């Protein structure tokens with residue numbers, strides 16, 4: 001059985017769906033703080049006997065002890081975390097406690113239960129301001145906000161826990177994750193929404209809402225920031241490959257998950273316009289603090305060592321995100 005922490009969230013629930021579709025048994029551990037328990041009800045109905053939810057908190061070691069004693073867990077995929085950069089600057093204690101202390105409790109529970117494999121959601125934010133692009137895994141890790149710092153601290157903790165207790169980890173460093181599953185059953189759902197594609201699409205549905213481009217004076221081909229947008233289903237595939245890698249005895253390692261293609265904010269906006277066939281209200285504002293001009297992954301390591309192939313295009317991702325927004329707005 002696979003334990004998925006944060007299995008209620010956007011990426012976690014897409015991963016649970018894929019695990020269930022590929023025949024695995026899954027237990028989700030979630031405190032339902034930012035995720036959406038509705039997806040759990042969908043899984044419970046459609047995958048009877050292979051899906052369970054354990055409601056608990058990573059900050060409660062007793063919850064974790066009960067979880068590991070109630071279920072026969074073979075490996076862990078760890079998504080549960082707070083992930084808003086701006087919030088992490090305003091309230092770092094919340095991030096250090098939840099992300100770092102919470103993960104330490106999880107690793108302690110794994111050690112005590114003799115579970116030795118974990119796949120972890122890390123982030124390109126651990127690299128900080130890029131010194132060169134595309135960014136490979138050898139790029140220095142100097143995060144510039146508490147969110148990235150907590151994810152880096154966890155990566156380092158995982159190295160110590162491997163050396164001392166033999167818990168092997170795969171750390172997947174995500175670039176910009178977008179899209180949803182083909183049937184738009186599970187999408188992105190943040191409050192407040194800060195991400196680019198949902199923000200562009202929401203301005204189609206919400207009266208008076210206007211999409212804002214944060215800065216058009218960057219040193220890029222059209223002045224707006226360049227990012228590497230990886231589809232959530234491709235991303236989820238990498239988690240299953242990482243589990244296989246650990247099952248086959250692979251050593252602790254880390255991989256970038258991005259497409260290696262970069263798009264500007266204006267290019268993403270134009271693609272949204274084309275896909276939706278609609279005029280989208282837009283305005284240009286100043287730069288958002290902390291946004292580097294270009295973030296693009298070198299993904300060769302994941303391609304060669306995990307045999308990962310990101311297949312979906314930016315247009316595929318936007319189509320699925322649009323289907324999801326329509327569903328959310330009941331059109």
Ligand code: UDP
Nearest residue numbers: 194195196199212213214225227265288291
């Ligand atoms: N962005 C924007 N308007 C928005 C949201 C984002 O112009 O309403 C820009 C942002 O400045 C960045 C890119 O879109 O250059 C991607 O931002 P997002 O928050 O989606 O992801 P991040 O790269 O910050 O993780």
